[in-house]
Amino acid sequence: MNRNDNTTIQSDYGPIDEDDEESTPLLGPIQRGGNASFKSSVFNLINAIMGSGILGLSYAMANTGIVGFSILLLIVSSLAAYSIHLLLTLCDQTGVSSYEDLGDRAFGRFGKILVATTILIQNIGAMASYMFILKTEFPAVISGFLSPDHDRDVWYENGTILVILVAVCVVLPLAILPKIGFLGYTSSLAFFFMFFFAVVVVLKKWSIPCPLPVNGTLSLYEVSSNFSECTPKLFVFNSQGAYALPTMAFSFLCHTAVLPIYCELKRPTKKRMQNVANVSISLSFLLYLISALFGYLTFFDKVDSELLQGYDAYLPRDILVMLVRLAILLAVLLTVPLIHFPARKAVQMLLMGDRPFSWLSHTFITLLLLTIVLLLSIYVPDIRHVFGVVGSTTSTCLLFVFPGLFSLRMRPHPLLSVPAFGEVALVMIGVFVGLLSLCIIIVSWAQGS
Structure with missing residues (x-):
């Protein structure tokens, strides 16, 4: 169709002028749209963004400065x-509706298989890691709400039983x-849990004195006389700062x-x-x-790599801290279905291509993926290390490398143009972050051994 013609096309939303690119629904599979509101789409994307990684950002700040x-x-x-x-932009220009189809448009069937496999590996790893966190942390959270002398040999403090229950009753x-x-x-509920976490972190800033107690508890208050520990640093340069960028x-x-x-x-x-993404x-x-x-600002240089562990040390059995730990676990739990x-869509595209929706295949793939994730979280003891290596490559590909490469491939610009520079920079940053993450993991393994 000639773009210079002031042609009017008919869509589900009535007649549309092709020249109005910003207000026109896409002409491909996305044209029909759905029923999801702007607000629910924002909450879904926030839930996809935020996870347990929020617990490590204070440690990153301690090693890079405010x-x-x-x-x-x-x-x-x-x-x-x-x-x-x-x-x-690529979806708008091509009319495709999936990351996998963008790979197909850019590099043919190989690109489609590569993207689908990357998404599958990344999301299975993320789901398994989250279920592993639930398996290890849920019993401790439940125990925190019980009396110290309660019976320890009970089913609701068995991590394996709990993770199976939440998988069947909530995730499935x-x-x-x-x-x-x-x-x-x-x-939206998961976002509320994350918001509650941020509020508690702000409130607890004034519950723990600085300098921190030497003996690690506030009940026997004995503080260090080193008040220089309470001076925030604007810039910090050390080897641990290398963890900040991948995090x-x-x-x-x-x-x-x-x-x-x-x-x-x-x-x-x-x-x-784009407005949904920006918000x-x-x-x-x-x-x-x-x-x-x-x-x-609560722990300064003594902040733990997992922030809540610091509160456990100085405010043991604090009700707000226990509630926020439960909130984080619930937020992680509600992220798994998203x-x-x-992941299921990637499997469907790999196995069945563009066949119409079928409840039979939909249910089978859902159960298969959930079973694989459960088995990994239960039987692989060091799953976070295993998928750390995989995640360092797949995550950076999906976040940086693929968007830059696809855009360079499908939207050719002069090499010295601003768009081409941005796309090349995005690919280079992705490769750098991926290699940095991989090196950090390998060094951590070497130090651990």
Whole structure:
């Protein structure tokens, strides 16, 4: 169709002028859209972005400084928004509705298989890691609400039984839903849990004195006389700072959920979905920054790599701390069905191509993926290390490398143009972050051994 013709086309939303690119729903599979509101789409994307990684950001700030951390967080969040912009632009131009189809348009069937396999590995690893966290942490949370002398040999403190129960009673009913838009309500609940975490971190800043108690408890109050420990640092340069960039990068990974959310957005346009992404990333950035800042200002250089462990040491059995630990676990639990959706879609595209929806295959793949995730979380003792290696490569590919490569391939620009420079920079940053993450994991293993 000639773009110079002022042709009017008919869509589900009435006649549309082709020249109005920003207000026009996509002409391909996304054209029909869905029933998901702007607000529920924002909550779904925030839920895809935020996870247990929020617990490690105060440690990242302690090793980069307040200003250094803020600059890095702003850069990474901007890159995440830019890579989403590239994906949406490509979808707008090609009319395709999935990350896998973009791979197909860019590099043929090989590209489609590569993207689908990457999404599958990344999301299975993420789901298994989250279920592993639930298996190890839920018993401790339940125990915290019970009396210290309660019977320890009970079923509700058995991590394996608990993770199977939550998988069957919570994850399966949510994961088997046919559309991701239905998860908007649970995603809003997960966002509330993360917001509650940030509020508690701010409040507890004034519950723990500085300098910190020498003996680790507030009941026997004996503080260090070294008040220099309570001076916040604006910039920090040390070897541990290398962990900050990968931690931040993975904290904004949501790209496998972007296009499924786009497909089900009511009145889907590139501008509308970009606004969903911008609002989601901005709110996540704000919660990340607030929780990291006040967590750091509570413990300073003694902040733990997992923030809540510090509160356990100085405020044992504090009701707010126990509630926020439970809230984080519930938020992680409600994230699993959202991650499951693109993983199942990747399997369906690999096995069945573009065949119409079938409840039989949909249910079978859902059960198969959930069974694999459960088995991994139960029987692989060091699953976070195993998928740390895989995640360092697949995550950076989905977040940085693929959007940049696909855009370079399908939207050829002069080499010295601004768009080409941005796309090349995105690919290079992805390769750098991936290699850095891989090196950090290998060094950690070597030090551990």
